Amino acid sequence: MRLSSPRCSRISFQSPRKIRVTTSPTQNPDVFANSLQKTLDAHRTSNRARLIRKVYPRTPPAGLWRPEIPLESRPQHQPAPPSAPAENVVEPVVEETSGRRRRGFQNRDAAIEPNPNPHENALIRSSGSTFNNDDDARNAPWLRYMSASDAADNATTFLNREILALERYLTPTSQEQACIDQLSAQVFSLLNPIVPHQPQLIGSRKIGLALAYSDLNFFLPFDDLPRSPDRLRKPSPTRPQIQDAHLDLLRRIGILFKKGASFGNIQLSGKRRPVLAARHLPTGLLLRFHCGESTPEIMKYMRNYMNQYPALHSLYIATRALLEARGIFGPAHSGIRSDALVMLLVAFFKLKLDRIPAPLNVADQFLGFLRFYGTEVELQSLGVSVEPPGLFGTEKTLKADKGYAESPIRRGQRSLINAKRTAVSRGNMPAGQRLCIQDPTHHMNDLGRSCIRTAELQNIFSTAYQQLCDATRSWNNAEGTQSSILGIALRADFDPLNTFRERLASNNQRI
Helix, strand or coil: CCCCCCCHHHHHHHHHCCCCCCCCCCHHCCHHHHHHHHHHHHHHHHHHHHHHCCCCCCCCCCCCCCCCCCHHHHCCCCCCCCCHHHCCCCCCCCCCCHHHHHHHHHHHHHHHHCCHHHHHHHHCCCCCCCCCCHHHHCCCCCHCCCCCCHCCCHHHHHHHHHHHHHHHHHHCCCCHHHHHHHHHHHHHHHHCCCCCCEEEEEEEHHHHHCCCCCCEEEECCCCCHHHHHCCCCCCCCHHHHHHHHHHHHHHHHHHHHHCCCCEEEEEECCCCCCEEEEECCCCCCCEEEEECCCCCCCHHHHHHHHCCCCCCHHHHHHHHHHHHCCCCCCCCHCCCCCHHHHHHHHHHHCCHHHHHCCCCHHHHHHHHHHHHHHHHHCCCCCEEEECCCEEECCCHHHCCCCCCCHHHHHHHHHHHEEEHHHHHHHCCCCHHHHEECCCCCCCCEEEECCCCCCCHHHHHHHHHHHHHHHHHHHHCCCHCCCCHHHHHHHHHEEEHHHHHEEEEEEECCCC
């Protein structure tokens, strides 16, 4: 009798049962049957032996010689394209070739300041190491905004009135504002056939912090249906599909500007948050165009701060004029941005002035600001927080209070400080000592990351404070002549600015 048919035997041979092979613990040298601790230690040692990590040498090893390869012989070298007029070119988005994480940080910085503004960075220049009292039209043009009733019997009062006069001098006049309004209306009419929604004016021109020569920033609302408020889980606002849509819209605007004769130096930069920049040739003003779902939330904070602290606008203008004269304002000079400067001032108000019962005049507040950030704190190793106000460093982020350690604010501070420490450990001292200001709207964002000249920034503040103190002590009102105190600290040349403003006012009816 046959126990199985040939077919069954054939199936059994074709589909053999799989037997799971296990390794006995005695055959694995990393396993100790009687000790869990020894087993874990053995596995850690084995894992470390297999680990390969990248080491960043700070200095070349001794005895190592590397030949110098000419730039044109390197593999990544590309010949320069033929030059073309800058005003008729729409530059493509710059693609970084480094790692993904590094590319993201570089593109994020480029999205905020896509193109240096030569007008804005050169309109207030340094006049040298000395201040000339005999040339007020060039070195102290704000004095003509002071009337005879502004005469003071002490130096602090006179400095206070000088700062207020400087504010009136740099604020756009009614004629200049009319020119800006006409230019904005022209831009709106040009973009209406292209953009899905009406453009919006944002930035300093919108919240009231603009100077006469400030840029114009326009926001282009862009619908993102998958990120509707009805959905609990929303996709990233910077995912590739949305980035490509933003780039396509900005490219079409750039092509439109290229066809006309009113705009030049058109540049499209940034990938994560692309920005289009164009120069209005008749006035010389720079226009920037941003895309997104809604206007930046930080504008609401800055508007509230201006209502809460009336002296914010005066101190912002005085401090900005000081930094522009020293060539340290704006990312184009590795300096501080306008929003970061506002947050520095607000943090000073919250930390110092809110504790003083009697209100101080603008001059005392300006001196206190220069003294605090110039001599009392060390900004290369500390970070500045606005909400809540304070300074944070390595020790403070590690010693957090119970129940507050895992808050978004503290996690953001720890992340920002760790980024500085990592940069220092890799030998990147400019990034490790850069200015750190926590964004009140996004706790993981650093508003001061563009300023890597932190030591120079603090030195400017401390020097200006000492110069103003010396000038107030030696100031006198003999024979009715009152020399400028503020001009001694600014030491600025305003001739280029006066020429620019005359050009802006003359084009009021030509736009």
